[in-house]
Amino acid sequence: MQYDPNNEPNDVSISRFESMLKTNDVLFFDSGEFESIIHHYLENGKVALAKKAIKMGLQQHPTSINLQLFKIEIFVLENKFDEANALLDELYNLEPGNEEIFIQKANVLSKQDLHEEAIRILLMALDLSENPDEDSDIFALIGMEYLFLDQFENALLYFRKCIDADPTDYAALHNVIYCYDFLDNNEEAIDFLNNYLDGNPYCEVAWHQLGRQYFATKDYKRASAAFDFAIISDDTFIGAYLEKGKVLEKQNEYAEAIENYKITLALDDPTSFALLRIGHCYEKLGNDDLAVQFFDRCVEEDPLLDKGWIAITKFYLKKQDYQKALYFINKAVNIDADNVLYWKLYAKINQRLNFLEEAERGYKRTLELGNYELDTWLNRADILISLGEYDASIYNLLQAVEFYPESAEIEYRLGGLYFKTLQSDKGRYHLKNALRLNDEYDFILSELFPHVIKKPMVKAIISSSKKRAE
Known part of the structure; x- marks a missing residue:
């Protein structure tokens, strides 16, 4: 159900409602308050409380269509599609011109993997819209249905309509680029983003996406410039610094890449990706001590990141320090015994050390895991x-x-x-x-x-x- 994010419940409404549940006192709320309370609980995953609010809301406002629509949302969450459809039919008879009823009907169909039917219903909802050329919410829903059908050209059409209706819809912007990426059409994505930036020159998200497209086409000079503009638009944009670091690595500018990665460490909690890349850069610069230091920090930060364990293990393999390589790959295997990349390295290192029985075990496990x-x-x-x-x-x-x-x-x-x-x-x-x-x-x-x-x-x-x- 579509909801106005500005109509959030205040703490008083929530407190009064939860107090009513504890004391069994009956307090009155207008229908709008109930709607905001229900939305708050659904957004926070408190479905049981949302159901209680719906029940009490309908007791006080039995003719509220919006509260009935929330009830349908609960039916969908619980996969009670027959109940949802029956209630939708009742609501349609009461308000056949209510576009929200059609949107919920489409949602029910989508959850049942009936995506073409969902699109047909959403197009009917669009016809009922007061501003059919500017209803970005419905355009987005139609776009998502086409994505479910792997019809990326059609999805692209509707996500672009979203942006035409609301240029600040960054979710739609990401989906447009996702479609271009899937269609392997970097040049059209670049044209689209450049045109978009003509009207929105300070959109850091668009500059970031443009940089990624130039990076994919190996135009590193333009990619670097795009990421610079993203940083100018928002100097706390961690993603832009990370991508700029990747571009600098491709240009063998490892010291400058490290600077960009380190900025992200200062802006927020360290990411395993940044720590890993810094380690690789120091390795390229021949600074083994700092390389190992950052590889160590990477696996401490995210023990489940296989690239971190692989990086530090391969580092010692290159140095022919097989005992240390074995130490780290053993730790990795103990954390994730189903990672085929770990077992391949485990087998290789044990073979180098002439630990043949362990090496054979490694290769056997690699095969068992489908390699x-x-x-x-x-x-x-x-x-x-x-x-x-x-x-x-x-x-x-x-x-x-x-x-x-x-x-x-x-x-x-x-x-x-x-x-x-x-x-x-x-x-x-x-x-x-x-x-x-x-x-x-x-x-x-x-x-x-x-x-x-x-x-x-x-x-x-x-x-x-x-x-x-x-």
Whole structure:
């Protein structure tokens, strides 16, 4: 239900109403007071109190359409669509020209995923509007219904109508850009924003969005200028400083990027994103001590941000300090055991440290979490071979074949494993497959199965294949 935000309940109304609930005294409120009290409770998620206010409001004002409409909102929240529709039909018979009834009807249809029907009803509401060319609320609702249908061109049309009706509707402005982004149409978004800024030159939101569009098209000079204008329009606009920092990073201006990121730390509580970017900038500048300091602050600020743990782990990997890298990736895994990126790093680090059983566990968990990259299958297979777990390695590779049926690297390993486990027929089959796919990869046998490569049967298969290739 549409509501005038200026008609907020005062503390006295709320106190009187809640006092009435506690004492069972009956106090009188006019219908407007009840509406503002109900709206206050709904906005604050206090549905039970809103329901009590609706019930008491209708006892005192049984003919109030607006209070009945709030009752419909409650029905929708509770997915009681039949009750909502029945009450809407009653209200329509009483006031067939009330556009709010149509808006609520559309809301019920939308909640039931009947978005095309909702649009039809909203267009009827628009016809009833006193100013159909300026009803930004209904335009916004129609735009959202088109978004639900993934009809971005139509959604864009109505969100632009919102802005034509109310240039200060920043929610609509964001939705316009969202549609342009989804349509991958940066140039039209840039044209739209430049035209908008001609009439609204001090709109920091529009400058910020324009900068993002220039950034997406890699026009970093114009992006930087747009973010500067956003900051001039509002020098406390944290988003503009963050985006300006990203542009400066792209231009390898790391010290200046740090300055912009640090401004955001002074304006508000530190964000993990800013701390992470500062760490990366210091790393680029070769200041390892400060880089680590900010990576540490990042993971302390937001332990659930995987990019922070990955950054500090990779930092130590590059330094070949595998023990510290392992320390941090272990902490990350303990916080989020279902993050596939953590397990990939966990496996890689343990492999570097020659902790093969732990490395194998890491690759196995990576696969269990749905990461089916070829290297993951191969690394796990090679570790199992090193551990003497030949049957497990074969089983792992047979699973990999389902995803990579034409991989010479898998076939050479299977061939070697089958010969190693004295299954010569299978070994011959897979070795021939491997040679057919790529006869230059036969070094895999030499590296992983130095004894197998010396077998006369294996030598003969390789020799025969290469003669045919010549």
